[in-house]
Amino acid sequence: MADAALNSAPHTRNFAKRALAAAGATWFVVALLGQWVFVYYIAGFYGHSIATGNFAEWARHPSLITGYVAGDGAGNLFFAAHIVLAFVLTFSGALQLVPQVRKHAIAFHRWNGRVFLAATLAAAIGGLWLVWLRAPPAGGSENHVNDTAITINGVLIIAFAVLAWRAVRRKDIAAHQNWAMRTYLVTNGVWFLRVGVMAWAISTQGLAMDTFFAAWGFGSYVVPLLVFEAYLHAKRSDNAVVKVAMAGGLFALTALMGAGIVWAYLIMWGPLI
Ligand code: HEM
Incomplete structure (x- = not known):
């Protein structure tokens, strides 16, 4: 009863809507900065070796x-190509989500989208x-x-990229935006993997790192996808409590993600640049 009264007050509904939008925007700004820190690391660590062909620097x-x-030689070149693609798609993927770019530079959005989808x-x-298949020695982690975990991530990237592309071809923009967001999230699975491991390490003082690493191999794309579905549900919901709870959860996750980004830079990426 009290819940219903709370929900029906226009200022409460307004507040809940604005809180959710602010949480989404804050998450996005922190993620974008963190992904560009990753891009900076990729350029800083791999740029010189790839530009000069001196792959032994790795x-x-x-x-x-x-x-x-x-x-x-072929395997090293292939790995170098993977790194160049990682640079391009991490940089361009985040730009696709900026609403101002979609609104004011739609031609750029289309071209950048094609580049992102092809690179991913x-x-x-x-x-x-x-x-x-990379051999010898065998690629992957053995x-x-x-x-x-990373194979499922790769398969999801391919499937979601195709679904985002098909939706835009049939001009279903709402479905396109959701599939594009899912493609962006799974594409950044490798980034969430690194940031999540660092966030776990600092928040638990390094508790059961091996077990967490094995589980987070899957969690690095499953958790972002679930959070996105919860966000969509809260956005559609008329219930102010659901919106505010989602906003609070997203702010907390964003703080954790921010800490993971700082630590990833300080411990993993910065020392290699
Ligand atoms: C699409 C987004 C992806 C990005 C941005 C990306 C980025 C990177 C980066 C930067 C590295 C170098 C490691 C480092 O310096 O930290 C790397 C290595 C690697 N990536 Fe990716 N990657 C992506 C997708 C994938 C997928 C889907 C797979 C597998 C299905 C994969 C398999 C590998 C492997 C096997 C290595 C070598 C790791 C090692 O030997 O330690 N990557 N990737």
């Missing part, structure tokens, strides 16, 4: 499993090759839990 990376392999498809297909 040996400086402490946690690469199969980066540079002496004598595997190529990175996912190439990533599958890196995991299962840890079949992690390999399975």
